Amino acid sequence: MVVEPLNKFETTDNKSRHMTRNPNLTAPWIQQESMPELRRIRCVITADEVxxxxxxxxxxxxYAAELQRRLLQRAEGDELPFEFRALELALEAxxxxxxxxAAELEIEAYPLLDELTSKISTLNLERVRRLKSRLVALTRRVQKVRDEIEQLMDDDGDMAEMYLTEKKMRMESSSVFGDQSLATFNAAAAGTSVSAPVSPVSSPTESRKLEKTYSLCRSRHDSVKSSDNSVTEHIExxxxxxxxxxVVIDSTLNKLTSxxxxxxxxxxxxxxxxxxxRNQLIQFELLLTTATFVVAIFGVVAGVFGMNFETDVFxxxxxxQWVLIITGVVGAFIFCFFVWFFKYKRLMPL
Structure with missing residues (x-):
């Protein structure tokens, strides 16, 4: 699709690899990184068309309809050339x-994260994982656009080269003047015959014509150079x-970073x-192991007295009964001692 400053657009069958071979693209500025990250709009901006x-x-x-509308409703005092209007709309889009x-991701993310802090489940963790993947992809795209804009702003030469309309006008005027100067030079050279003798009276006149022609060419070349310098200086x-x-894309990046x-x-x-x-489970396991140790001591004593041998105790x-009571008290004392030791070593909360 081609959009021209004359408020019309048409659909073409040109492939992207053929655009650089098109002779109608005079001094194009091709920007493939700032806008193409949308994956929906890819454009090549020239001085005459998009x-x-x-x-x-x-x-x-x-995008094409909005660009046409803005070209029709051009505000008074707005001196932006066509390529900057197309670039502005592309950056705005x-x-x-x-x-x-980013705003849609924020609306979805914050409630989900708050829910996850109150209820940790496999479903919520999976939703947060997918959300984080989307966030990383979007952050990469926003960072790409920001870096491209920053790279353009840091290079005054690139910004000066983006004045395509002025550049094209200078090239056309330089080409026309060059043809006129060449025709004048050829006419002056043709007026002087090589075989005929040169008159002393006419020779200074022809020489002055040639000097004037060269002077005009030099002045035109100097004006082109000064115009290039003025473009470099006036990129505000x-x-x-x-x-x-x-600033807008940096604000979006700050949202995603937050x-x-x-x-x-x-x-x-x-x-x-x-x-x-996990620490609570370890503490519970520690208490359970200690209690098992105490019960094992009680069981050993009961097992010893349960053997079939003669003793005066019976x-x-x-x-x-007193043996069992004493064994239970000793076991409880051992359990309390272990609990105190765990707290002393800060293995359990006080």
Whole structure:
């Protein structure tokens, strides 16, 4: 699809690999990293037209229609050339699309993370894992757009080369003047015959014509160089345009960074909770092992007296009951001693 400044657009069958061979693309500026990260709009901006790939996509038609509307409703005093209007709309679409995705991700993420902190389950963990994958992919795309805009802003030469309309006008005027100068030079050279004798009167006149022609050529060349320098010096409007959308995309990146930090904090909180539960299980296992040891001592004493051998203890009334009572008291004392030792060593909470 081709969008031109004359408020019309048409669909073509040009492939992206054939665009660089098109002779109609005069001094194109091809930017393939800032806008194409949307994966829906890919464009090649020239001084005369905007070439949009994937013309069957409805999003591409919306971009073309919005660009036409803005070209028709050009505000008074707005001196932005065509390529900057197309670039501005592309950046606006990119930043708006990415910011909308970031806002949608925030709306979905924060309630889910709050639910996960209160109820840790396999389902919630799986939902957070998918959410984090989407966050990483979106952050990568936003970071890509931000880096491309920052790279353009850091290089004044690249920004100067993006003034395609002025560059094309200078090239056309330079070409026309060069043809005129060449024709004048040929006419002056043809007027002087090589075989005929040169008159002393006419010779200074022809020489002055040639000097004048060379002087005009030099002045035109100097004017072209000075114009290039002036373009390099006057890039404030493009810099302001890029800076405005750099602030927008940087704000979107900050939102995603804050969301990632919140997810990391939630993961740390969950890990702390899991560690706490694990510690409680270890403490319970420690108490259970200690109690098992005490019961084993009691069982050993009862087992010893349960053997079939003669002893005077059985002749005393209630003697075996006292043995059991003393064994139980000793076992309880041993258990309390172990509990105190665990607390002393800070193996259990006080």
């Amino acid at each position: 070439l949009l790939l994937n013309s069957l996509d409805s999003y591409v038609f919306q 990119a930043c708006s699309f990415l910011d909308a995705q 409007e493009l810099e302001m345009l890029l800076e405005a959308y750099f 969301l990632k930090e919140y997810i990391d904090d939630t993961e740390d909180f969950i890990n702390i909770q899991l560690d706490n539960v 002749s005393i009334q209630n003697a075996f």
